[in-house]
Amino acid sequence: MAEFWQQVVAGLASGGIYASLALALVLIYRSTGVINFAQGEMATFATYLAWTFMHHGFSFWPAFFLTLVCAFAGGVAIERVVVRPVENRPVLTVVLVTIGLLVLINGLTSSIWGGAVRKFPSPFSTRPIHVAGVAFSIQDIGIIGVSLAAVLVLGAFFRFTKLGLALRAAAVNPGASRLVGVRVSWMLALGWGLASALGAVSGMMVAPVVFLDPNMMQGILLYAFAAAVLGGLDSPLGAVVGGLTLGVLLNLLGTYVSTLGGEMRLVAGLAVILAVLIVRPSGLLGKAAVRRV
Amino acid sequence: MSRPRHALRAAGVAALVVVAAVLPSFISDYHALEWATVGTYFIALLGLNVLTGYSGQISLGHGAFMAVGGYTSAILMAHHGVRDLWTIPLAGLVAGGAGLLFGLPALRLSGLYLALATFAVAVAFPALVKKFEHFTGGSMGLILNLPKAPGGLHLSSNDWLYYLSWGIGFALLGLGALVSRGRIGRSFRAIRDSEVAAASSGVSPAFYKTLAFGISAFYAGIGGSLVAIETAYVNPQTFPITLSLFLVVGVAVGGLGSLVGCIFGAALIEFLPTVAPDIARHAPSAIRDQVTPSVIQGLILVLVMLILPGGVAGLARLLENRALGPRFER
Numbered sequence: 001m002a003e004f005w006q007q008v009v010a011g012l013a014s015g016g017i018y019a020s021l022a023l024a025l026v027l028i029y030r031s032t033g034v035i036n037f038a039q040g041e042m043a044t045f046a047t048y049l050a051w052t053f054m055h056h057g058f059s060f061w062p063a064f065f066l067t068l069v070c071a072f073a074g075g076v077a078i079e080r081v082v083v084r085p086v087e088n089r090p091v092l093t094v095v096l097v098t099i100g101l102l103v104l105i106n107g108l109t110s111s112i113w114g115g116a117v118r119k120f121p122s123p124f125s126t127r128p129i130h131v132a133g134v135a136f137s138i139q140d141i142g143i144i145g146v147s148l149a150a151v152l153v154l155g156a157f158f159r160f161t162k163l164g165l166a167l168r169a170a171a172v173n174p175g176a177s178r179l180v181g182v183r184v185s186w187m188l189a190l191g192w193g194l195a196s197a198l199g200a201v202s203g204m205m206v207a208p209v210v211f212l213d214p215n216m217m218q219g220i221l222l223y224a225f226a227a228a229v230l231g232g233l234d235s236p237l238g239a240v241v242g243g244l245t246l247g248v249l250l251n252l253l254g255t256y257v258s259t260l261g262g263e264m265r266l267v268a269g270l271a272v273i274l275a276v277l278i279v280r281p282s283g284l285l286g287k288a289a290v291r292r293v
Numbered sequence: 294m295s296r297p298r299h300a301l302r303a304a305g306v307a308a309l310v311v312v313a314a315v316l317p318s319f320i321s322d323y324h325a326l327e328w329a330t331v332g333t334y335f336i337a338l339l340g341l342n343v344l345t346g347y348s349g350q351i352s353l354g355h356g357a358f359m360a361v362g363g364y365t366s367a368i369l370m371a372h373h374g375v376r377d378l379w380t381i382p383l384a385g386l387v388a389g390g391a392g393l394l395f396g397l398p399a400l401r402l403s404g405l406y407l408a409l410a411t412f413a414v415a416v417a418f419p420a421l422v423k424k425f426e427h428f429t430g431g432s433m434g435l436i437l438n439l440p441k442a443p444g445g446l447h448l449s450s451n452d453w454l455y456y457l458s459w460g461i462g463f464a465l466l467g468l469g470a471l472v473s474r475g476r477i478g479r480s481f482r483a484i485r486d487s488e489v490a491a492a493s494s495g496v497s498p499a500f501y502k503t504l505a506f507g508i509s510a511f512y513a514g515i516g517g518s519l520v521a522i523e524t525a526y527v528n529p530q531t532f533p534i535t536l537s538l539f540l541v542v543g544v545a546v547g548g549l550g551s552l553v554g555c556i557f558g559a560a561l562i563e564f565l566p567t568v569a570p571d572i573a574r575h576a577p578s579a580i581r582d583q584v585t586p587s588v589i590q591g592l593i594l595v596l597v598m599l600i601l602p603g604g605v606a607g608l609a610r611l612l613e614n615r616a617l618g619p620r621f622e623r
Contacts (some may be wrong), residue, residue, distance in 0.1 A: 009407070034405075035354075035405045035408065035409060036443075036513075037408075037412065063387075082595055082599070085599050085600065086598060089602070092345065092349075092351055093598050093602055095351060095353075095405065096545050096594060096598050097540060097594075097595055097598045097599070099353065099538055099541055099542070099594065100591045100592070100594030100595035100598065101591065101595065102591070103535070103538055103539075103542070103587050103590050103591035103594065104537065104587070104590075104595065105585060105591070106591075107584060107585050107586070107588035107589075107590070107591055109583065109587055109589030110364075111583045111584075111585045111588060112583060126322070126460075134482065203405055218416060218534065219416065220336075221416075222412075222413050222416045222417065225409050225412070225413060226413070229406075229409065259424075263419075263420035263423060264420055264424055266416060266417040266420045267417045267420050267421055269417065270413040270414060270416070270417040273409065273410055273413045274398055274410060277398065277401065277406055278398050278401055278408060281401065281402070281406065
């Protein structure tokens with residue numbers, strides 16, 4: 001039983017990472033109706049920035065927050081420059097633009113920092129602590145804590161501030177929001193900025209575990225997609241629930257079903273996406289899309 | 294279509310065929326191999342264009358269908374001693390079957406969701422290949438016999454590969470043009486433009502969307518099979534996730550809904566990595582090191598989408614309309 005709980009906690013740790021990246025995807029999907037395929041690469045780029053700050057003598061937490069600011073500014077800039085001009089074009093055009101960003105940012109990351117795998121310092125020790133005969137790693141608990149804190153701060157921002165209200169309004173009904181004085185197009189840019197910062201959190205949390213390399217987030221992005229789809233693409237709470245569920249589920253499957261270990265986790269993630277899309281396309285907590293034709 | 298326009302296009306395609314036929318006599322053996330690779334991309338792009346340009350479905354995982362074709366050929370050649378030429382149609386059929394199967398769940402998905410599901414396929418596929426190590430050789434891959442021209446033909450092996458891929462490429466271009474002009478192509482376009490309208494006119498979206506996936510995967514499988522034959526080696530890295538993305542770049546640059554435009558897309562995919570250093574040389578020295586093939590590729594995709602959503606073919610159509618006067622779309 002001890003092993004079981006150990007694996008659940010480890011699963012929650014990876015789930016927290018999936019959840020924050022999934023929430024970033026949901027934020028952008030809700031505000032601009034786009035799935036941002038470049039989300040993972042943006043997170044990787046931000047993580048390399050953090051690495052550079054630390055390389056120049058910053059300690060972890062100052063570098064962490066500095067990176068969040070940079071990621072936020074980068075997200076806003078990308079929305080303004082690249083996404084805004086294609087806002088009202090067909091889905092395919094917008095998807096292709098984010099694919100272009102994926103290729104572009106991935107290329108930039110490799111050319112600036114090189115393709116070599118680097119160690120990324122962890123703010124938490126990997127020492128285990130023992131609770132009731134079960135060994136938990138401090139790092140896992142730290143990752144869960146940071147991811148959930150980021151999600152809670154963001155949730156509070158949306159729930160309790162005027163700007164958060166404006167953001168939600170702009171996503172739900174752009175026309176009416178504009179009438180009451182919300183600057184809708186800047187709200188969209190703000191949404192991209194927040195998503196980018198949230199993605200950076202997931203990048204900096206996962207990097208100590210999987211090591212830093214330019215393709216680090218490609219697999220994670222697949223799990224984040226699976227988490228977002230599982231929870232419902234338009235539901236922020238769903239993304240968090242989906243992320244944690246998926247993390248635990250994949251970890252337990254990997255431990256107890258020997259064929260699903262290692263890289264086969266990716267296939268399991270794919271299976272989750274396909275199964276959810278076929279059985280319940282709106283996800284666990286999403287609203288089914290109703291369309292008048 | 295008006296007569297001068299028709300004649301112009303027919304002449305254009307004929308010129309392309311002639312250029313393709315004599316090209317190997319003017320270029321080195323090494324360049325012939327490069328152009329043979331362009332031919333394989335061309336075939337895969339034709340398939341992707343049928344899916345995306347005509348039936349309006351997005352696939353970010355066509356590299357996986359190429360991989361199905363490539364591995365089919367490789368397994369047949371390595372484990373069963375089948376001659377390379379005969380594995381090509383089989384590879385197409387197996388990949389096409391996989392496409393039909395994947396088309397079934399894809400029916401319920403549209404737009405973004407489909408993009409997402411196909412992206413997941415492309416990311417997860419290498420793991421599947423490594424899992425079935427017994428057949429696929431795992432990460433080590435399979436080593437195949439070097440390609441050789443059949444007995445009667447006096448061609449170097451690279452020239453042979455060139456004629457093989459472009460011969461098949463032009464045949465499939467013709468087939469694609471026939472399909473897209475006939476009843477099937479009309480149905481694809483009807484579904485792309487409005488699924489509801491198509492269904493109410495008696496065109497079954499389910500049937501034609503699945504069919505589009507099947508046809509397009511058939512093309513990709515043949516392209517993948519030729520890749521395997523040309524490189525005489527397959528491993529999971531032969532068909533990486535970036536290949537799927539580059540195919541999308543190629544289709545967009547060539548022009549959605551234009552089959553001939555795929556040639557430009559294919560040439561872009563193959564030659565951009567070699568041309569990129571030359572482009573970088575003209576860049577300001579501060580950013581010179583950052584101008585790598587994938588950076589340029591990403592930039593091109595973003596810029597084409599922002600400025601010229603019709604790609605090269607869209608530009609050609611624009612110039613044609615300038616010269617011959619505007620025309621009404623059917």
